[in-house]
Amino acid sequence: MKLSPSIEALIEALRCLPGVGPKSAQRMTLTLLERDREGAALLAQALTTALERVGRCQRCRNFTELPVCEICADPRRDQALLCVVETPADVMAIEHSGSYRGVFFVLMGHLSPIDGIGPEEIGLTELASRFHEGDLAEVILATNPTVEGETTAYYIAQQARSAGVTISKIAHGVPLGGELEFTDATTLAHALSGRTRVAEQ
Amino acid sequence: MKLSPSIEALIEALRCLPGVGPKSAQRMTLTLLERDREGAALLAQALTTALERVGRCQRCRNFTELPVCEICADPRRDQALLCVVETPADVMAIEHSGSYRGVFFVLMGHLSPIDGIGPEEIGLTELASRFHEGDLAEVILATNPTVEGETTAYYIAQQARSAGVTISKIAHGVPLGGELEFTDATTLAHALSGRTRVAEQ
Structure with missing residues (x-):
């Protein structure tokens, strides 16, 4: 089926977003056109503004x-x-x-x-x-x-x-709230080799 | 941390897309700015064009x-x-x-x-x-x-x-390539009640 060309173009353009495949891009396009035209207009504006204004810091490259x-x-x-x-x-x-x-x-x-x-x-x-x-x-x-x-x-x-x-x-080890049982072997190895002495009381 | 306002605005605007939460929106924003500025410009253009041109069919509402x-x-x-x-x-x-x-x-x-x-x-x-x-x-x-x-x-x-x-x-039933064992109960009930007689040879 031939879709309207500007819908096709929008589906294709949305695929530049990380993690968005053809099916998601189609769903996003239809949802925007059907229910959130205002959001779509804001998004187009936000993209243009960010591209115009955002550059790199001369000191830290952020x-x-x-x-x-x-x-x-x-x-x-x-x-x-x-x-x-x-x-x-x-x-x-x-x-x-x-x-x-x-x-x-x-x-x-x-x-x-x-x-x-x-x-x-x-x-x-x-x-x-x-x-x-x-x-x-x-x-x-x-x-x-x-x-x-x-x-x-x-x-x-x-x-x-x-x-x-x-x-x-920075220290690598078992994350806070993590359980030893579910921590992967490499992280545990790092946690062991990076152990710190407990002060006597 | 205060982010640059146009980056914040873009993260916020991307959340109008279905299935995009704060973390994905942030990742999308950084990826676009870092590696795909051309894609971002195309996306802004495609959104604007689609919003301008796409309407509803007078006959079928598509x-x-x-x-x-x-x-x-x-x-x-x-x-x-x-x-x-x-x-x-x-x-x-x-x-x-x-x-x-x-x-x-x-x-x-x-x-x-x-x-x-x-x-x-x-x-x-x-x-x-x-x-x-x-x-x-x-x-x-x-x-x-x-x-x-x-x-x-x-x-x-x-x-x-x-x-x-x-x-x-339209008929509801077991999908082609589906296995009875893994078909849910409601679908099976539909498939049974919608059974068709096999012609004698």
């Missing part, structure tokens, strides 16, 4: 509408404490925890030579020059605990060490 | 860019055979089966008094006037086999009967 993002520009933030993460979503997660008052550096990915992503593509040259500026007290590595994330962390640790910067890594 | 949709306007279609369905997605599914050459009437919903959806809202007045035009040989009811769908079908059948139009209903 998304922002300003030349330097709000976190980097915040005088109450400890500029000597730098947390390196892979994506803006990781920044949000850490901010959400409410327990970090330093600044970030967002790689926007991880080293992946097979996909042509080397140190240059994830901003490691800029990061290295930050190390050499000499005003960093500590660099916290918070890349994902995957092979690529660990490799990236190792590479950055080498750079930081050669610049004489203190390096740390 | 989505179309024309006053009368391609199916209703097709001279090779049997205009005396009318299939009543709930949504445009049902039209697509039946068209996809390739075994129907009549026309459609799209209710865009089903009777649901609790949500304020009465006969007027799903076009039953227009449908009744089609019945009384007198050029219909058969009306096939293909609403969903849910309580609301069945109620709607019953209501339409009453209307058609009073206008003297032949009514039929």
Whole structure:
């Protein structure tokens, strides 16, 4: 059956969203046209505005509408404490925890030579020059605990060490509220090797 | 953490899509901004175009860019055979089966008094006037086999009967490729009560 061309075009365009296949795209299109034309108009507007306004922070590479993002520009933030993460979503997660008052550096990915992503593509040259500026007290590595994330962390640790910067890594272990029985073997291995001594009372 | 306002607005706007919660909306926003700005621009354009151009067919209420949709306007279609369905997605599914050459009437919903959806809202007045035009040989009811769908079908059948139009209903039973063992009880009950006699050889 030939659908009306602008419906076909919308179904096709919705498939650029992650996790949306042909069936979901069709359902989204029909729902928008049938019941939420106002929402669809708002979405079109929000997409255009975001594309126009959102760029990268000159300091930390995170998304922002300003030349330097709000976190980097915040005088109450400890500029000597730098947390390196892979994506803006990781920044949000850490901010959400409410327990970090330093600044970030967002790689926007991880080293992946097979996909042509080397140190240059994830901003490691800029990061290295930050190390050499000499005003960093500590660099916290918070890349994902995957092979690529660990490799990236190792590479950055080498750079930081050669610049004489203190390096740390966030703890990996059994999540709070998690049960040992249902924790995977690798996480348990990390939890064991990262055990801390209990102070005597 | 305060996100940049146009990113917040985009996350919020994406939630008008069915099946998209706050986490998916955030992931979609970051992916679009990070890796698919071109796709996002196309999506904004496709939404605007579809909203401008897509309206309802004057005959069958289905989505179309024309006053009368391609199916209703097709001279090779049997205009005396009318299939009543709930949504445009049902039209697509039946068209996809390739075994129907009549026309459609799209209710865009089903009777649901609790949500304020009465006969007027799903076009039953227009449908009744089609019945009384007198050029219909058969009306096939293909609403969903849910309580609301069945109620709607019953209501339409009453209307058609009073206008003297032949009514039929699509068969419900064990789907092809389905196994009896894994077919639910209601479907099996339908399959049994709708059994057909096997011709003697």
